[in-house]
Amino acid sequence: MIVSVGAVLAFAGCGRADDRRAVGAVTERFLGAISDGNGQRACAQLSDGAQQALEQDESKPCPAAARELDDEIQPSTVRRAQVFVTTAKVDLADGQSAFLELTARGWRVAAAGCRPAGPDEPYQCVLEA
């Protein structure tokens, strides 16, 4: 029985290091694409929900809307990545955070340019699904 409990715990922890590396890489690719003005590449890092939200908010196709995010979302380096089940949060060196979700295409950014709002309150994000 104790072995079974251990197996459940081990299973639950499997592959988390790979996921942490992956979410960090996706976040850096997204920030790099914003900084380079590459809207197509930036949108490719977004979840479907985040793309739709961006298009609705800006009333233009995602690549065009993403090119205009460089005023609000600056490039930065990954300070910490946390993964829980199919969601993740990447904290950046400049104090921003990004939230990611696991999609059929792999990890994708669901919210970006996020900063804490208050104790236990949802982060305020520039872009969110």
Added chain:
Amino acid sequence: MRRHTLSLAFGALFLGTLVAQAFVGHADFNAAQLAHNSDPISLWRYVRTSEFGVDVLENWQSEYLQFSLFILGTVWLIQRGSPESKPPGDAGLESDEEQLVGRHAQPDSPSWARVGGWRTRLYSNSLLLVMGAIWLFSWLGQSITGRVAYNAERFDHQQAAISYWQYLGSPDFWNRTLQNWQSEFLAVGSMAVLAIYLRQRGSPESKPVGTPHSATGAEG
């Protein structure tokens, strides 16, 4: 094999229902994913998540707590008329002669019942110790996997994750714990009382059908 039908039957039931839980849990998880405009995940990925882990372990810990407390409680607590109870006046650890330990052990008694010293003391409490250890370990597992599942939900709402110690004080952890505990204690308590007045012919969990309600500790 005929001498082990009870353990085999319940072992098969456990495995069958665990597999079934994996399938329906996976379907339920993916339904929630779609409702949140997220993508579904595979069954293999799901059974390796803490979502599945906490759903399994929160039930395991409460079952083993139930049995641990029942084993411990029936040493000292009495329920007149119940087959689950010792007769009034027999509360406590009983004598070595009644427990067949030391010089009172039988030729086919377990060796640690006969040998005395720490080994007999340990063996005399081995059932409670093991059941209690499984309870604690599975409750620990529930707390670890429960925190992961809870933080996944927080990230879904763009909230920061909480630490393990914060989770131990959270309503989510205690809601999962207490909703399981209340049902276990209700089951044991109602079994102890219902078995005073009701019968199931052939089951050792019941008094023989014609036994008086006032008879305590009689088994069918």
